[in-house]
Amino acid sequence: MTNTLSKLSERIVDFALSLKLEHVPEEVIRHGKMLLLDTFGVALSCRDLEHAEAVRKVVQAFGSAPQATLWTTDAKASIADAALYNAALIHGADYDDTHVGGIVHPSASVVSTALSVGEYTGASGEMIMEAIVVGWEVIVRLALAAKGRFHDVGYHGTGILAPFAAVCVAAKLMAVSPKAAVNAFGICGSQAAALQEFLHDGSWVKKIHPGWGAHSAIYALCLAKEGFSGPSEVLEGGFGLWKTHIGTTDGLEEAFSNLGTFWHTPEITFKMYPVCHMIHSFIGCMLRLRKEHAVAAEDIASMECRIEPRCYHIVCAPREQKVRPRTDYMMRFSLPYVLAVTALKHRMSPWEIDMRYAEDVEVQALMDKVQCISDEEKSHPGYFPGWLKITTTDGKSYVAEQKYELGTPQNPISMDEVIVKFNNNVDTILASEKKMKIVDAIRNFEKMTAADVSALIRQFRA
Secondary structure: OOOOOOOHHHHHHHHHHHOOHHHOOHHHHHHHHHHHHHHHHHHHHOOOOHHHHHHHHHHHHHOOOOOEEOOOOOOEEOHHHHHHHHHHHHHOOOOOOEEOOOOEOHHHHHHHHHHHHHHHHOOOHHHHHHHHHHHHHHHHHHHHHHOOHHHHOOEOHHHHHHHHHHHHHHHHHHOOOHHHHHHHHHHHOOOOOOEOOHHHHOOOHHHHHHHHHHHHHHHHHHHHHOOOOOOOOOOOOOOOHHHHHOOOOOOHHHHOOOEOOEOOHHHOEOOOOOOOHHHHHHHHHHHHHHHHHOOOHHHEEEEEEEEOHHHHHHHOOOHHHHOOOOOHHHHHOOHHHHHHHHHHHOOOOHHHOOHHHHOOHHHHHHHHOEEEEEOHHHOOOOOOOEEEEEEEOOOOEEEEEEOOOOOEOOEOOOHHHHHHHHHHHHOOOOOHHHHHHHHHHHHOHHHOOHHHHHHHHHOOOO
């Protein structure tokens, strides 16, 4: 990376356009392949969800140029519309990967952009993997620089940052000039928006935040290629994203100081449960107490959860909505619901996100027994810890604490476990032969030709 570039956007673009896979450590590529397989599995599992059908209908009604495939179908749309739809599949069940330290979902916008643009440009697997690594590193570093402060004031960090990562991905695959890429990066600042009001009514908008960012990025890049200009200090400027949304540029320079020499991609965590990542360690605590002490749902008198303040207002408040969730997203962001169902069903899979459980009197009774306490002492920067105390009807109390959610480097999973999750997601969608072909393709992703990439995408059809 050139050290003479003064603007942060120029340095980010220089990294994006110059990165070669040979510069990337093998462990980063290996972890990246696991993330890819996981991403495709969660995407395919969302194909029949209502929000996916709505986005697909709108995209197809526009009749845009047939440039890239709408996954799970044989239809094509423009690269911008395809990225929007494919990202809506990836993020539709909130089951996609997370960088917990940055509180951001990296792959939804990054992988959807890379595969859509890569298919259109005839990119090889190596070229697409290079672009994906670029996108992961950019979005994670931006998220780490934000330090969770977007969420603190009501923004969804993924939606805010997705355009910047996606434009780097698209710029690399479309081989645009550095000047056009920097202008596109600047344009993205005017397209970065993602409110978290959905937390209060369970509406669908979060499902399209990463895809809308990808869609915006592709338009920004196309505008920039035609000479349209964007601010060069879109992040650090006086009216840039950081000053307007956070109030300070603190953290920006530090987050990018070792760009290209240190890799954050291996920190990206797999979601082993289809609910908000802030709840995952509490699920681990519940399962552990059941295993170690045979705690049964019918024996529970009360459950006390201690959670850091930043997470409390997302998964615990307002209480009346969390103990009576009315939509699938309200269930995914309700600590009382998730704990109640886990206590009853001894698991938390996509099949437990179901209104019949939310309306079940036994589940509701258990939700009413959950007390969530905002506790600064439970803060663990970079992770979402869980602390659970269960008191039983005979007066006994049991406590479990989990500092690292499953799927983190400290509590890791293997490729075999990712394959199990992938198979569970696509069991009712794909035949065994197709599942095996996808797994084999991902293992050799960087060796794939453009024709191989197209063949992989065809395997996504049900």
